[in-house]
Amino acid sequence: MSDTRAARPADRVCVVTGGTRGIGLATARALAETGATVVLTGRDEAAAKDAAARVAAEYGVPVSGRALEVTDSTAVRALFADVAREHGTVDCLVANAGVLEDALIGMIRDDLVDRMLGTNVAGTLACLQAAARVMMRKRQGAIVLLASIVGERGNAGQAAYAASKGAVSALTKSAAKELGRYGIRVNAVAPGVIRTDMIAHLPDDLVAARTADTPLGRVGTADDVARAIRFLCGPDAAFVTGQILGVDGGLVL
Numbered sequence: 001m002s003d004t005r006a007a008r009p010a011d012r013v014c015v016v017t018g019g020t021r022g023i024g025l026a027t028a029r030a031l032a033e034t035g036a037t038v039v040l041t042g043r044d045e046a047a048a049k050d051a052a053a054r055v056a057a058e059y060g061v062p063v064s065g066r067a068l069e070v071t072d073s074t075a076v077r078a079l080f081a082d083v084a085r086e087h088g089t090v091d092c093l094v095a096n097a098g099v100l101e102d103a104l105i106g107m108i109r110d111d112l113v114d115r116m117l118g119t120n121v122a123g124t125l126a127c128l129q130a131a132a133r134v135m136m137r138k139r140q141g142a143i144v145l146l147a148s149i150v151g152e153r154g155n156a157g158q159a160a161y162a163a164s165k166g167a168v169s170a171l172t173k174s175a176a177k178e179l180g181r182y183g184i185r186v187n188a189v190a191p192g193v194i195r196t197d198m199i200a201h202l203p204d205d206l207v208a209a210r211t212a213d214t215p216l217g218r219v220g221t222a223d224d225v226a227r228a229i230r231f232l233c234g235p236d237a238a239f240v241t242g243q244i245l246g247v248d249g250g251l252v253l
């Protein structure tokens with residue numbers, strides 16, 4: 001069984017945004033483990049280069065670290081043009097960069113809305129658009145977006161974040177419908193509670209309550225999510241598109 005149009009894992013060029021830490025870094029590692037060439041990005045160039053050097057040393061594959069602010073659509077277009085020039089193509093995009101700030105509805109300020117929607121929606125869309133333009137030339141590609149259980153179920157105190165992640169789910173389905181004819185698959189993962197910097201502010205009792213509600217009885221790890229992303233990026237998911245894959249230990253049930 002093989003997907004003849006998809007590049008072999010070892011020949012793939014994968015871009016992971018927000019790859020300096022958390023789920024993005026774990027995903028860069030998971031893709032490097034397949035032998036793929038990885039370009040990981042973060043807002044700080046030194047942090048991105050440092051993360052890339054560590055992954056390259058661990059797996060012995062080409063990994064480069066680049067500065068990218070995903071809300072700067074000009075910089076996003078330039079990055080994908082650079083990667084296509086340097087590596088010939090982009091086979092896989094993991095649009096992982098995202099931010100979370102909690103606020104009750106009465107306390108949500110305009111600048112918080114700008115940050116949530118600017119990074120999580122406009123930034124994700126800019127990366128998807130720039131990657132799709134490159135992938136369309138080869139008529140193949142795999143794109144994975146980062147949705148969230150909060151975008152599916154909602155959460156008190158996270159209305160702006162929930163709206164942004166609900167938009168990512170809608171974007172996934174629309175892009176899958178539009179880009180399928182070019183051989184480009186678009187899927188998302190919807191993580192539950194995953195132990196990264198992003199949830200470091202949550203009180204222990206809240207995390208314990210979420211864990212108690214989780215059938216698998218634990219908080220997720222960045223590697224749990226990275227392995228699901230790697231599946232969606234790879235040839236085993238050759239006929240999978242437009243899906244929002246929960247990676248939440250069953251918390252959504």
Ligand SMILES: NC(=O)c1ccc[n+]([C@@H]2O[C@H](COP(=O)([O-])OP(=O)(O)OC[C@H]3O[C@@H](n4cnc5c(N)ncnc54)[C@H](OP(=O)(O)O)[C@@H]3O)[C@@H](O)[C@H]2O)c1
Nearest residue numbers: 018020022023042043069070097098146148191194196198
């Ligand atoms: N952790 C969870 O429980 C959870 C649950 C559901 C969904 N998610 C989603 O999973 C994704 C990764 O989350 P995480 O937990 O790994 O978060 P994290 O540890 O806070 O890492 C976030 C990453 O995104 C980058 N980033 C943030 N804003 C950016 C911007 N404007 N431009 C470019 N890069 C930016 C950060 O880069 P810097 O190093 O430059 O800051 C960092 O690499 C996010 O989209 C998040 O919403 C996480």
